[in-house]
Amino acid sequence: MPRPISEAQRAACQSNAQKSTGPRTEAGKSRARLNAVKHGLTAKLPVLPFENEADFIELRDGFLADFAPRNTYEKFLVTQLATQAWRVFRYQNEVNRSFERARKAVESSTRRSVPSTPPEAVPATKPLAFHPPETPVGQTSGLSTVPMPPQFQPNLSPKPPA
Numbered sequence: 001m002p003r004p005i006s007e008a009q010r011a012a013c014q015s016n017a018q019k020s021t022g023p024r025t026e027a028g029k030s031r032a033r034l035n036a037v038k039h040g041l042t043a044k045l046p047v048l049p050f051e052n053e054a055d056f057i058e059l060r061d062g063f064l065a066d067f068a069p070r071n072t073y074e075k076f077l078v079t080q081l082a083t084q085a086w087r088v089f090r091y092q093n094e095v096n097r098s099f100e101r102a103r104k105a106v107e108s109s110t111r112r113s114v115p116s117t118p119p120e121a122v123p124a125t126k127p128l129a130f131h132p133p134e135t136p137v138g139q140t141s142g143l144s145t146v147p148m149p150p151q152f153q154p155n156l157s158p159k160p161p162a
Contacts, residue, residue: 040090043046046083074133 005013023032040048047056060082068073 041087041094046086051090056082059086 023029037048042049045066047053060079063078063082063085064075067078067081079108080082
């Protein structure tokens, strides 16, 4: 059974509750809607505020150029393909960041007992941020150096007549 509270405490609680109503303006609501985003793997937005929208548009436009949709439905499908590819890139980035955090945690926990590796012995790695691909879309992804599996590469060569 909850213990009874005084009228002064009840009034203070009600007063404080009126101050904690969350964002009221559209700008505040817009900022707060992504407060809980940790990795964005299930986000409804195709491009999150911390991602580069121009890179996504470049990827989408590359897919549209590669597949050359002939009608609205095909354009919708190609756009969905580009959106899902972007999410795969986001997933790969999150995996890379997770492994990097784990590596740093292991390194810091063993630093006292194991001599550290000199910096010149550690191979340089690419940054995890998205960089526009220097090769055509479909050969390598722009978010990592993982090549796109052959079954997902667009086949743009004309098919011989049967």
